[in-house]
Amino acid sequence: MAVNWRSPIGRNYKLGVRLVSVCLTGLLFGLTMVVGTLWLSWALEGAAAAVNDTGSLRMQSVRIGLNLSQPKPNLVELEQQIRALEKTIANLRDGDPQRPLRMPGRDTVQKQFHQLSDTWQNKLLPILSSFEKNPDQRAQWVSRYLNEVSNFVTIADRLVWQIEAENAYDTSILRASQLALIVLMIASSVALIYLLYGWVIRPVGALQRGISQMTARNFDARVPVEGRDEFGELASGFNDMAAQLKALYSDLEDRVEQKTRQLAAQNKELATLYGFSAYLSQAGDLEQRCEGFLSKLIEHFGASGGTVRILDLRQNNLHLTVHQGISENFAKDELCLHAGDCLCGEAAQQGEMKLHDFRSLPQVLQYRCQEEGFNSIAIAQIKLGNMHLGSYTLHFKTPREFTGEDRKLFEAVGQHLGMAIENQRLLTRTRELAVSEERNLVAQGLHDSIAQGLNFLKLQIQMLHDSLKRDAKDEVQEVLAMIDAGVRESYDDVRELLTNFRIKLGEGDLLDALKISVDRFRHQTGLKVDLNVDNHGLPLPSEQELQALFIVQEALSNIRKHAHASQVRIDLKNDRDFELSVKDNGCGFDQNIHASDKEQHIGLKIMKERAAQLNAKLTVTSKVNHGTTISLTIPRSARIAA
Known part of the structure; x- marks a missing residue:
């Protein structure tokens, strides 16, 4: 791509300096030529004025002769004519730049001008002076003047001819200068074009061609560096860029392939982690999850076997939970391993991943893994944050090299297993807590209904014994009737408790469950029950619906046992907030007495505990002989998304 062209002079100067120098040189040259032509034009114009004034000398001298020839010469006019002629000679001698008037040099x-001036000063002017001073001899002086004036006119004609000759010479010089100026302008334009081509156009063209070749992915393209000016620096920078691009593109395919392999490995690692995470998030017991985890781990790393151990923090023991690829005797021997014993225990105690190749270990000790025929093992910890939950081990009969990515993956899956184990433990604790709470509610319900009924039956039996001893048959029949009624009521309470605690609601089943509970209440009591529903909001999740249903059932149970009501009204409004109320027109009670009588109102206590589980507000409004109203409100902030 190099171009064989001789660089212009001054190539090592900055481009701006060269361009300014050329422009200033052209400007000075042009100004010089213009000034020269202007001076020549001014000189020609002054010479032309000198020709006119010299010609006027002849006319003025003849007029003076005519004035002298008159019978009565006009001396005043003669004096004016003399001064005018002298002024003309003075102007020719001194010149006048403003007219312009200039005598050629x-x-x-x-010499001819001095001859003309001397003729006037030494010959004509003395004759005129004598003419004025000697009136008696004027004829003589007139004759002498006319004889000399012809010589003066001849000298003036000769001067005019010489000035015209000089003017013609200057005119030829002016024309030659103009032609020379034209030629020089053409030459200067050619030189300027030449310089601009060498300084600007050609380097720009070379850069343009280089860019075109770079666009066509020809990274061998180079631009000639022809100086240390701006274009030279630009060309040097272009060549450096081309060299760097060539170096980059030369190994681009290798780097792309390497990056592709890295991305594929990372994608595989992410897919593996996702597979482990998805599997461990499925439902199942702890042993089942550990079994599947170990199977996937053995398959991914190509191991011959493996184990998963769970740490007992109280005794600092590692318990073998699942195993694959090892003998039952080995599993039996390694069933419980103290942290710090053997290689697995040491790794668990140190809390870091370990790789052991038995071929490189001292042969003084023989590990149980070696007896099983394994040549290497890899051990990592089951962790959740900083909490150590256990360890897992892979056994290899053919030693396997672990890369940095393998180590990261081998350790990362332990975090997922640790999360699954901890979630399983939390789920178990949650279930235990829920069972405990339900047991507490069952106990309270039994105390409120069955225990009170049994206590009533115990009192009636005592009264029955007293009546039998006194042989009061009427009292015996009355007591037996009351015992029968108490047994039936206890039986109904037991059935109601069993029915309530067996209820399982799905999402949105609250209305149907309420209708069933209301129908059963109507059947048991024969009371009129109004159920009003305004349901425009999202349904509650099943857990909250179940607790709300239990509160309604407890309220109905209290009405059946204690209220002596004739009418019940249930209002449900599900909008932004969830509102539920149960109102009866029964006997009511004194809330001040209720506040101190805790043992007599276990049902209200149970309802308040259930409302607290919902983060809801439960209010009880009651007045003696004016009924009772129980209101449950679950605000929007406490609602769980269904």
Whole structure:
């Protein structure tokens, strides 16, 4: 791509300096030529004025002769004519730049002018002076003046001819200068074009061609560096860029392939982690999850076997939970391993991943894994944050090299297993807590209904014994009737408790469950029950619906046992907030007495505990002989998304 072209002079100067220098040189040259032509034009114009004034000398001298020839010469006019002629001679001698008037400076012209001036000063002017001073001899002086004036006119004609000759010479010089100026302008334009081509156009063209070749992915393209100016620096930078691009593109395919392999490995690692995470998030017991985890781990790393151990923090023991690829005797021997014993125990105690190749270990000790025929093992910890939950081990009969990515993956899956184990433990604790709470509610319900009924039956039996001893048959029949009624009521309470605690609601089943509970209440009591529903909001999740249903059932149970009501009204409004109320027109009670009588109102206590589980507000409004109203409100902030 290099171009064989001789660089212009001054190539090592900055481009701006060169361009300014050329422009200033052209400007000075042009100004010089213009000033020269202007001076020549001014000189020609001054010479033309000198020709006119010299010609006027002849006319003025003749007029003076005519004035002298008159019978009565006009001396005043003569004086004016003399001064005008002298002024003309003075102007020719001194010149007048404003007219302009200039006598050519050639020697022949100046010599002829001095001759003309001397003729006037030394010959004509003395005759005129004598003419004025000697009136008696004027004829003689007139004759002498006319004889000399012809010589003066001849000298003036000769001067005019010489000035015109000089003017013609200057005119030829002016024309030659103009032609020379034209030629020089053409030459200067060609030189300027040449310089601009060498300084600007050609380097720009070279850069353009280089860019075109770079666009066509020809990274061998180079631009000639022809100086240390701006374009030279630009060309040097272009060549450096081309060299760097060539170096980059030369190994681009290798780097792309390497990056592709890295991305594929990372994608595989992410897919593996996702597979482990998805599997461990499925439902199942702890042993089942550990079994599947170990199977996937053995398959991914190509191991011959493996184990998963769970740590007992109280005794600092590692318990073998699942195993694959090892003998039952080995599993039996390694069933419980103290942290710090053997290689697995040491790794668990140190809390870091370990790789052991038995071929490189001292042969003084023989590990149980070696007896099983394994040549290497890999051990990592089951962790959740900083909490150590256990360890897992892979056994290899053929030693396997672990890369940095393998180590990261081998350790990362332990975090997922640790999360699954901890979630399983939390789920178990949650279930235990829920069972405990339900047991507490069952106990309270039994105390409120069955225990009170049994206590009533115990009192009636005592009264029955007293009646039998006194042989009061009427009292016996009355007591037996009351015992029968108490047994039936206890039986109904037991059935109601069993029915309530067996209820399982799905999402949105609250209305149907309420209708069933209301129908059963109507059947048991024969009371009129109004159920009003305004349901425009999202349904509650099943857990909250179940607790709300239990509160309604407890309220109905209290009405059946204690209220002596004739009418019940249930209002449900599900909008932004969830509102539920149960109102009866029964006997009511004194809330001040209720506040101190805790043992007599276990049902209200149970309802308040259930409302607290919902983060809801439960209010009880009651007045003696004016009924009772129980209101449950679950605000929007406490609602769980269904």
